[in-house]
Amino acid sequence: MSVGCIIQTRMGSSRLPGKVLLELKDGKSVLDYVINQLGFCETIDKIVVATTTLTEDDKIVEFCESNNVEYFRGDSKNVLDRHYQCAKKYSLSTIIRMPSDKPLLDPEVVDKIVRVFNSGSYDYVTNFLPSTTPGGTEVEVFSFKALEKSWTDAELPSEKEHVTNHIYNHKDEFRIFNVENNVDLSKFRWVVDREEDYILVKKIISKIDKEPILIKDILELFEREPELVDINAHIDKEEGNLRSAKEDDEFLRSKN
16 A cells, blocks of 8 residues: 655646746745645655646756656646546555645644545545635645546536545445635635745745744734735636636537
């Protein structure tokens, strides 16, 4: 049994191009921080960066080779296939999916979700169905069997782009569990998706001098400096989902 974290990454973000290699502090990039935070997890056996075969993502491969990080290159659009082929190559029985725009992911939360997954007969465990966690601290854990079933059955564009959409679109076919916080923290956001997010995360990192940086550390900072929350408070969290829904509608109409 091997628990692997697949870090999904590419250079071609439409909203913040090249964000994964943007510097956050002392020459360390967004991807550096994702990997470093994950390094404090107790439940992960292997970390693999899954990028694309596009030439622009050669930079990510160069980063991985320079930092002795294992990597996999796969389809640029079918991210579900990229994850499936990566998990298959590295013989992962349990997969943690982690997009590379979460440099302040909380390793304690990752461990908690993995332990919940291991404690029951689940196919998929997360903390955002619905979300009670800050944007940038979401975690998904699923079995290779669930990933393989999704890979075999997925048809909608969103199910191939977002890896786990097929699972929660077919809740009757999978054993799903959602972990909720005692207090809803979903109003907060420190994912790096736009310029404002990047500015906020840089400020957070400059003001918290410890490793790893946890949710409680950031909330304590916001208590002291509440104006920080306003930096990216206006961003529409549903923008990506709305785009995917439109693509699905176009796909379904083309079949009829």
